[in-house]
Amino acid sequence: AVSPAPDSTHRSLTRFLIEEQRAGHLNPELRLLIEVVARACKRISVAVGKGALGGVLGDAVAAGGDGASINVQGEAQKKLDVLSNEILLEANAWGGHLAGLASEEMDHSQPIPDAYPRGNYLLLFDPLDGSSNIDVNVSVGTIFSVLRCPEGVAEVGDQHFLQAGREQVAAGYCIYGPSTMLVLTLGHGTHAFTLDREQGSFVLTQRAMRIPEETREFAINMSNQRHWETPMQDYVRDLLAGSEGPRGKDFNMRWIASMVADVHRLLTRGGIFIYPWDRKDPGKAGKLRLMYEANPMSMLVEQAGGAATDGRERLLDVLPGQLHQRVPVFLGSKREVEEATRYHVTHD
Ligand code: AHG
Ligand code: MN
Ligand code: MN
Ligand code: MN
Numbered sequence: 117a118v119s120p121a122p123d124s125t126h127r128s129l130t131r132f133l134i135e136e137q138r139a140g141h142l143n144p145e146l147r148l149l150i151e152v153v154a155r156a157c158k159r160i161s162v163a164v165g166k167g168a169l170g171g172v173l174g175d176a177v178a179a180g181g182d183g184a185s186i187n188v189q190g191e192a193q194k195k196l197d198v199l200s201n202e203i204l205l206e207a208n209a210w211g212g213h214l215a216g217l218a219s220e221e222m223d224h225s226q227p228i229p230d231a232y233p234r235g236n237y238l239l240l241f242d243p244l245d246g247s248s249n250i251d252v253n254v255s256v257g258t259i260f261s262v263l264r265c266p267e268g269v270a271e272v273g274d275q276h277f278l279q280a281g282r283e284q285v286a287a288g289y290c291i292y293g294p295s296t297m298l299v300l301t302l303g304h305g306t307h308a309f310t311l312d313r314e315q316g317s318f319v320l321t322q323r324a325m326r327i328p329e330e331t332r333e334f335a336i337n338m339s340n341q342r343h344w345e346t347p348m349q350d351y352v353r354d355l356l357a358g359s360e361g362p363r364g365k366d367f368n369m370r371w372i373a374s375m376v377a378d379v380h381r382l383l384t385r386g387g388i389f390i391y392p393w394d395r396k397d398p399g400k401a402g403k404l405r406l407m408y409e410a411n412p413m414s415m416l417v418e419q420a421g422g423a424a425t426d427g428r429e430r431l432l433d434v435l436p437g438q439l440h441q442r443v444p445v446f447l448g449s450k451r452e453v454e455e456a457t458r459y460h461v462t463h464d
Pocket of ligand 1: 191245
């Protein structure tokens with residue numbers, strides 16, 4: 117007789133999702149959605165992996181043919197930003213699991229075309245995170261978030277996506293690094309899958325990831341230091357003071373400038389990741405996007421025992437006012453995020 121595969125080895129994403137469905141953690145429609153997103157990520161992984169050979173590096177050209185293409189965020193789009201967005205749109209259009217989609221790379225949300233059946237979920241994504249790194253061959257990724265479409269909605273619009281992060285039913289990212297990995301939560305822990313390139317399937321390689329509560333590692337873009345507010349200046353000054361300062365320990369620093377890669381590191385070995393508010397562009401409240409970056413990463417981090425705040429409040433409780441809203445982000449090891457948050461709260 118053939119013995120069943122041991123618990124976490126050789127368990128495909130498909131089998132994992134079936135078992136989660138039997139445990140009551142998701143329904144068949146959401147299972148299809150996750151499978152479709154994972155399939156789209158495999159296609160993006162292939163495109164990213166081809167690099168210069170695929171002719172996909174460099175900037176996208178504006179529709180008119182002259183100049184760079186600028187997205188709604190005011191950023192120059194890379195060819196791979198556009199391609200990844202198209203892959204995700206095409207893969208998710210026809211399955212009947214979605215009511216609408218929203219993306220960092222699109223001005224507005226899109227309802228599912230009339231030609232296809234409409235489902236109950238809303239999908240949000242950052243098709244290619246860290247895309248400024250793409251031409252230098254550093255890890256990039258795709259981040260996604262799933263919300264329920266409110267009941268009785270006839271025509272899906274941007275306003276239906278404006279739900280607090282705690283309403284997410286699933287979130288995840290796919291990182292295109294030395295290996296391609298999918299990190300996923302359905303609200304019952306955070307689990308990591310590694311792409312078996314020969315088999316073409318994601319295999320469960322870490323069940324129930326846990327972020328250490330304490331850390332000696334922080335991630336921040338220090339070049340913005342002079343633009344930060346006072347409590348942020350104070351917090352980092354005390355980290356840099358090391359064992360002679362009030363924190364009584366030495367800290368190490370890492371900044372990859374791909375959020376997926378920085379978050380993947382802290383999910384693996386702990387750390388705090390910060391993109392604070394800064395004075396350069398006060399109206400924008402930081403650089404990262406609440407709906408495509410902060411919310412999905414916060415759910416993944418909380419589900420792994422970490423914490424996520426905007427420096428003052430829990431990120432998953434922030435009520436969005438706009439689809440492309442930006443927010444300060446503090447996430448990672450629980451005690452360290454609480455400490456950084458305390459500097460801000462006691463200062464106010
Ligand atoms: P994106 O490539 O999706 O626009 O996101 C880039 C983000 C994030 O991945 C990263 O943490 C941050 O920008 C880096 O910002 P700086 O270049 O200011 O360090
Ligand atoms: Mn961008
Ligand atoms: Mn991003
Ligand atoms: Mn992006």
